[in-house]
Amino acid sequence: MSKIARQQSTHLPPDTRRTNFNEVVCGYTETEALTESGRCLQCKDPLCTSGCPVRINIKGFINFVSKKDYKGAYKTITEANLFPSICGRVCPQDRQCEAACILGKKHEPVSIGLLERFVGDMAQQNGWQETRPIVPINRTAAIIGSGPAGLACAYDLAKAGVSVVVFEALHLPGGVLTYGIPEFRLPKERVFKEIENLTRLGVTIETNRVIGRIHTIEDLMGRLSFDVVFIGTGAGYPKNLGIKGDALNGVMSANEFLTRVNLMRGFDFPRYGTPVGMGKNVAVIGCGNTAIDSARTALRLGPENVYIVYRRTLEESPARKEEIRHAIEEGVQFICLTESKEIISDNEGWAKGMNCVQKDETGSSEFLLNVDTVIYALGTMANPIIARTTPELTIDKAGYIETNKENMITSIQGVFAGGDITRSGGAFTTVIHAMSTGRRAAKGMLEYLEAVIAANGRPPKFRG
Amino acid sequence: MFEITAVESFSPSTFLWEINAPEIARAARPGQFVIVHCDETSERIPLTIADFDAVKGTITIVIQAAGKGTLEMMAYKAGDRISAVAGPLGEPSEIENFGTVVLVGGGLGAAPVYPILRALKLKGCHTISIIGFRTKSLVFWEGRFRRYSDESIIVTDDGSYGEKGLVTQPLKDIIMERQINRVIAIGPLVMMRSCAEVTRPFGVRTIVSVNPIMVDGTGMCGSCRVSLGDEVKFACIDGPDMDGHLVNFDELIIRQKRFVKYEKQSLALYEKKCPK
Numbered sequence: 082m083s084k085i086a087r088q089q090s091t092h093l094p095p096d097t098r099r100t101n102f103n104e105v106v107c108g109y110t111e112t113e114a115l116t117e118s119g120r121c122l123q124c125k126d127p128l129c130t131s132g133c134p135v136r137i138n139i140k141g142f143i144n145f146v147s148k149k150d151y152k153g154a155y156k157t158i159t160e161a162n163l164f165p166s167i168c169g170r171v172c173p174q175d176r177q178c179e180a181a182c183i184l185g186k187k188h189e190p191v192s193i194g195l196l197e198r199f200v201g202d203m204a205q206q207n208g209w210q211e212t213r214p215i216v217p218i219n220r221t222a223a224i225i226g227s228g229p230a231g232l233a234c235a236y237d238l239a240k241a242g243v244s245v246v247v248f249e250a251l252h253l254p255g256g257v258l259t260y261g262i263p264e265f266r267l268p269k270e271r272v273f274k275e276i277e278n279l280t281r282l283g284v285t286i287e288t289n290r291v292i293g294r295i296h297t298i299e300d301l302m303g304r305l306s307f308d309v310v311f312i313g314t315g316a317g318y319p320k321n322l323g324i325k326g327d328a329l330n331g332v333m334s335a336n337e338f339l340t341r342v343n344l345m346r347g348f349d350f351p352r353y354g355t356p357v358g359m360g361k362n363v364a365v366i367g368c369g370n371t372a373i374d375s376a377r378t379a380l381r382l383g384p385e386n387v388y389i390v391y392r393r394t395l396e397e398s399p400a401r402k403e404e405i406r407h408a409i410e411e412g413v414q415f416i417c418l419t420e421s422k423e424i425i426s427d428n429e430g431w432a433k434g435m436n437c438v439q440k441d442e443t444g445s446s447e448f449l450l451n452v453d454t455v456i457y458a459l460g461t462m463a464n465p466i467i468a469r470t471t472p473e474l475t476i477d478k479a480g481y482i483e484t485n486k487e488n489m490i491t492s493i494q495g496v497f498a499g500g501d502i503t504r505s506g507g508a509f510t511t512v513i514h515a516m517s518t519g520r521r522a523a524k525g526m527l528e529y530l531e532a533v534i535a536a537n538g539r540p541p542k543f544r545g
Numbered sequence: 546m547f548e549i550t551a552v553e554s555f556s557p558s559t560f561l562w563e564i565n566a567p568e569i570a571r572a573a574r575p576g577q578f579v580i581v582h583c584d585e586t587s588e589r590i591p592l593t594i595a596d597f598d599a600v601k602g603t604i605t606i607v608i609q610a611a612g613k614g615t616l617e618m619m620a621y622k623a624g625d626r627i628s629a630v631a632g633p634l635g636e637p638s639e640i641e642n643f644g645t646v647v648l649v650g651g652g653l654g655a656a657p658v659y660p661i662l663r664a665l666k667l668k669g670c671h672t673i674s675i676i677g678f679r680t681k682s683l684v685f686w687e688g689r690f691r692r693y694s695d696e697s698i699i700v701t702d703d704g705s706y707g708e709k710g711l712v713t714q715p716l717k718d719i720i721m722e723r724q725i726n727r728v729i730a731i732g733p734l735v736m737m738r739s740c741a742e743v744t745r746p747f748g749v750r751t752i753v754s755v756n757p758i759m760v761d762g763t764g765m766c767g768s769c770r771v772s773l774g775d776e777v778k779f780a781c782i783d784g785p786d787m788d789g790h791l792v793n794f795d796e797l798i799i800r801q802k803r804f805v806k807y808e809k810q811s812l813a814l815y816e817k818k819c820p821k
């Protein structure tokens with residue numbers, strides 16, 4: 082079976098995709114999916130599942146695919162992962178399930194991500210959803226943040242009969258899935274479909290609500306009488322560049338750049354009011370997913386050159402390998418082993434170049450990169466709003482919320498947290514990790530509702 | 546959707562909106578702002594909460610038409626609805642009985658000074674307000690200011706109303722003459738910088754409200770970053786109130802021009818669509 086080559090999905094050709102925001106990877110046709118599912122050895126002791134952070138029964142769902150029982154495949158996946166259409170696209174399969182696939186030892190691993198996506202998209206097209214009737218249990222939960230952590234938590238709570246309200250600071254839900262990851266990699270339609278499914282389960286999403294400001298957590302549990310709260314606010318605060326010239330015009334964080342393009346649709350300026358403000362020669366500093374997304378987004382806005390300036394080697398980049406390949410195909414120029422030293426200003430405060438130092442075994446050399454736009458993607462930190470307005474909450478030195486890893490409860494009774502806001506810097510922060518901690522929290526919240534509230538007849542007071 | 550409950554015009558380019566937003570009105574504190582997002586295609590526009598009434602459930606914003614986004618806002622009438630208002634945002638102003646405080650408002654900046662003035666007065670401060678306008682026809686809210694000021698001074702650039710000159714002159718006179726515990730100055734960047742320079746030699750704590758270009762207003766993008774001494778602060782979550790003696794105004798003034806090219810393009814398009 083392994084003689085059959087790994088099925089490649091159709092990709093838009095690099096020259097075309099550089100000019101638009103259409104999805105680059107077209108996804109499997111049914112024939113391709115069937116052929117690929119046939120490559121799976123259906124191992125007795127499959128390794129792939131151990132590579133999956135949420136332990137999807139991969140062998141099982143692929144078996145369903147090969148029998149054309151796509152609904153069965155969907156059910157199998159969603160036992161562990163609620164959003165296959167999203168994860169099939171953005172999970173780093175190359176270092177998770179596919180890295181563990183036994184076929185990869187000699188040949189190429191089964192394309193688990195593309196199969197998962199195929200099943201997820203099929204479900205969205207056919208409107209498959211959880212059909213078990215929901216039995217309301219007369220309990221309420223407030224979810225702060227509508228990123229993957231918050232959405233996954235809301236899903237499980239809603240299915241268990243809890244009445245759920247999601248509070249989102251921005252005018253659109255989805256967190257990084259909406260404002261960060263670009264359309265050509267994760268069409269927003271996919272994200273909004275999943276959110277629609279959630280609202281169909283009865284979940285209310287209130288956008289434009291910055292918790293900590295409009296309501297504090299104490300308000301949520303007091304005045305607004307929520308029984309439990311989940312904090313899934315992400316770690317969106319961009320790290321500063323911290324080199325000379327970082328305040329110049331033309332220098333911005335990847336979050337600002339991507340938000341202007343994705344959330345505010347600045348690529349369609351002036352029809353949409355928010356400009357992007359990108360110049361002709363663009364340097365992106367960093368080489369994670371965010372940096373690659375920024376560089377590829379920049380490329381689509383038609384500049385002369387887009388560079389990625391990275392202080393390590395390409396092999397060390399934490400980004401999905403496929404995205405790096407796509408970036409190279411599209412014409413992003415990689416300058417590795419290179420430190421950005423200083424951004425040079427013109428007479429009016431605009432960036433006009435960046436001094437860099439490239440180092441290798443033979444020594445180091447300095448050069449001036451001719452750029453008028455510098456986008457820095459050096460990672461993000463915890464956003465301080467919730468912590469500042471909730472002094473009772475225990476946070477670590479870097480501002481991340483401390484939780485019990487079993488049930489994700491925080492230092493406050495009835496308040497749980499998950500996703501990027503619960504992990505300290507440097508940790509591997511992914512969509513699937515956010516979702517799995519969101520679900521773990523939902524389980525913890527349900528247990529809490531059952532145990533604590535049943536014992537007292539009602540939830541304890543805030544700080545209780 | 547949020548309903549605009551009242552519109553008032555102060556001059557051909559300045560106007561007031563009262564918006565029905567009970568949750569925001571309840572939570573709002575002096576010094577905070579909202580982000581207004583009129584419809585799907587518009588920018589997210591940060592505007593200071595110039596007044597709020599928790600009982601009525603309304604907030605008031607006062608707007609200077611500066612470009613396409615704010616010009617478009619001028620077309621709305623009472624009863625119209627806008628897509629989103631997010632807020633309150635930012636740290637509230639410090640409100641304590643500081644002793645004698647001088648509150649300086651320049652032009653439209655007078656509006657955001659008002660709720661701070663009122664709160665400080667109600668806390669027991671001795672309040673001195675200085676509000677300045679280019680000319681008499683632009684003066685607004687004089688009565689409101691007088692009501693909460695122990696002493697109030699109005700200046701106009703051309704002398705057509707009140708004293709002639711800039712707000713910095715009476716500020717200097719007062720500071721030289723008596724013990725002032727705090728100065729709050731809100732208005733155009735150059736005006737706030739001048740006020741901070743007036744008070745610096747006297748070591749009087751001077752709070753300004755910075756207005757860098759924003760996108761989300763939640764601390765996620767860094768568009769609003771401001772150099773404050775050796776530190777970098779985000780105006781939307783650490784401010785907008787900041788220590789006027791530490792703010793790097795020169796940098797801020799340059800950063801205000803980040804999108805000038807695009808703003809002109811937007812404006813030209815708007816003017817073509819809606820000739821005067």
Ligand SMILES: Cc1cc2nc3c(=O)[nH]c(=O)nc-3n(C[C@H](O)[C@H](O)[C@H](O)COP(=O)(O)OP(=O)(O)OC[C@H]3O[C@@H](n4cnc5c(N)ncnc54)[C@H](O)[C@@H]3O)c2cc1C
Binds near residue numbers: 248254256313317466
């Ligand atoms: C550009 C980019 C590309 C990425 N690519 C990948 C990828 O390919 N694969 C992968 O696995 N991971 C990727 N990641 C990482 C992944 O997106 C995150 O780990 C994940 O989104 C974290 O989910 P979350 O739910 O914890 O938070 P977020 O997705 O950050 O969502 C948090 C939400 O909470 C809201 N919020 C914050 N504060 C408040 C408040 N006070 N009140 C109300 N709402 C609030 C925010 O507005 C936001 O919508 C990428 C990240 C970025 C930035």
Ligand SMILES: Cc1cc2nc3c(=O)[nH]c(=O)nc-3n(C[C@H](O)[C@H](O)[C@H](O)COP(=O)(O)OP(=O)(O)OC[C@H]3O[C@@H](n4cnc5c(N)ncnc54)[C@H](O)[C@@H]3O)c2cc1C
Binds near residue numbers: 578610657755756809
């Ligand atoms: C915290 C804060 C409070 C503010 N309070 C008020 C207020 O009470 N009343 C009022 O009239 N104005 C206020 N402003 C300024 C107001 O937001 C801008 O004038 C408005 O965004 C201009 O948009 P525009 O499309 O009309 O003009 P544009 O043509 O886009 O820009 C005109 C000028 O406004 C500034 N500006 C543009 N976009 C933004 C933005 N997103 N954020 C901030 N400044 C921008 C720039 O310096 C620009 O040169 C405040 C700004 C901030 C940050």
Ligand code: FES
Binds near residue numbers: 760762764769781782
């Ligand atoms: S406006 Fe984006 S961080 Fe302040």
